[in-house]
Amino acid sequence: MDAKDAEDPDALAEFFERALDRIAGGYPRAFAEAADEHALRAENARFAGPSGELTRWMKRMPELPAERRRELGKRANELKQRLQQALSERIEGLQRAAREAELSGPHLDVSLPGRGQPIGRLHPLSQTRNELLRVFSAMGFDVADGPEVELHEYNFDRLGFPPDHPATDMQDTFFVDVAAGDANAGGAGVGAGDDGRASVLLRTHTSTVQIREMLRRKPPLAVVSAGATFRRDDDATHSPMFMQLEGFMVDEGVSFSQLKGVLTAFLRRIFGSDLPVRFRPSYFPFVEPGGEVDMGCTICRSYQGHDGSSCRVCKGSGWIEILGCGMVHPVVFEAVGYDPERYTGFAFGVGVDRITMLRHGISHVGLLYGNDPRFLEQF
Numbered sequence: 001m002d003a004k005d006a007e008d009p010d011a012l013a014e015f016f017e018r019a020l021d022r023i024a025g026g027y028p029r030a031f032a033e034a035a036d037e038h039a040l041r042a043e044n045a046r047f048a049g050p051s052g053e054l055t056r057w058m059k060r061m062p063e064l065p066a067e068r069r070r071e072l073g074k075r076a077n078e079l080k081q082r083l084q085q086a087l088s089e090r091i092e093g094l095q096r097a098a099r100e101a102e103l104s105g106p107h108l109d110v111s112l113p114g115r116g117q118p119i120g121r122l123h124p125l126s127q128t129r130n131e132l133l134r135v136f137s138a139m140g141f142d143v144a145d146g147p148e149v150e151l152h153e154y155n156f157d158r159l160g161f162p163p164d165h166p167a168t169d170m171q172d173t174f175f176v177d178v179a180a181g182d183a184n185a186g187g188a189g190v191g192a193g194d195d196g197r198a199s200v201l202l203r204t205h206t207s208t209v210q211i212r213e214m215l216r217r218k219p220p221l222a223v224v225s226a227g228a229t230f231r232r233d234d235d236a237t238h239s240p241m242f243m244q245l246e247g248f249m250v251d252e253g254v255s256f257s258q259l260k261g262v263l264t265a266f267l268r269r270i271f272g273s274d275l276p277v278r279f280r281p282s283y284f285p286f287v288e289p290g291g292e293v294d295m296g297c298t299i300c301r302s303y304q305g306h307d308g309s310s311c312r313v314c315k316g317s318g319w320i321e322i323l324g325c326g327m328v329h330p331v332v333f334e335a336v337g338y339d340p341e342r343y344t345g346f347a348f349g350v351g352v353d354r355i356t357m358l359r360h361g362i363s364h365v366g367l368l369y370g371n372d373p374r375f376l377e378q379f
Helices: 009-033 037-048 053-058 066-104 124-138 207-216 256-271 330-336 352-360
Strands: 142-144 149-151 200-202 221-230 241-251 277-282 287-296 319-328 344-351
Touching (some): 009 066, 037 053, 124 221, 124 241, 207 221, 207 344, 256 287, 256 319, 256 344, 319 352
Parallel strands (some): 142 221
Antiparallel strands (some): 149 200
16 A cells, blocks of 8 residues: 555554655565666665655654654665665675676686777868868968958858848848847947948858958959858758858969869869869859859769760759859959959869869768767778
8 A cells, every 4th residue: 555545644644654664675686686786776766766665654753642652764765774774785786796707707818918099080071171171272272261250241252242141131141140249249239330231240151261261362363262151041952051162363464264274173183184174154243244163073974985874863964063153343353452454363262172073073062060979980
């Protein structure tokens, strides 16, 4: 019978006494049959744990008749002490038996070499990023870096984006809510521009480094930068955070033919010397003219004579869009204090994630950010 079923004080005392006898007679066998320490502690919890049988009865001691409370309370406390002592002795016995089994078991040759510590490796995105930077460094580009939390001015305004450009919309950009006057934000009014637009955001491209470097340096310069960027995209080929590489060159007489030569050499260095490359006209606010670069599909490799009609990556076309580029717009030069009549330049941007997926045949960009060791240890 459970403690809650006894209401009359005399009946409760009788049930209390029976419970003590039942627990005293049950715990020795239960402890002895416990195969390991985990099972032993489970049995102890059944008797003396926070919800154990003995604990529940002891909570009802104030309801016992006054003439029996002292006697039964003493018996209950003594039983609790015996339980604790039996638990400690049984734990020591189990540990002693485990040690004896270890000492009497198969011989251990301590002269055998130990298990080596696994050597870590770089994430596949980091591997690709480093290789891309090495390629451009070999071409004479300087490597630069910039902050991931940026100002609207560097991310959009100085790059020639019109105020109503869709990329500046909250649906595409992660804006940072910075309270006006916050000392950590760098002063009053950092959270919003004069026209009410939020001015602090997570950069949507690494082109912000282009602006910062041109404000800091004078031509001639050739710079490449790679890092994390952020946009409100999330599907099989897009991630809210992704890696991008940005490069640009500025000098007197820089031409589109030089841009074409640099990018063709870059792609063939990464994917093979026989890779076909083509340029298509396209629009970007900060370049004029602008273009998209396609390369031969490295999955079906139809350019090597293979049948690519059923390729799901290039959809049978034999071409994959890989990056955007163009000649730096005069508006950008004016925004950084360069003379657009004297200087010309080109810029390009490529997704490090996309190159990683193409090089390794990865079908979903989420695998690159899931940190699953079973996936990462393959690289």
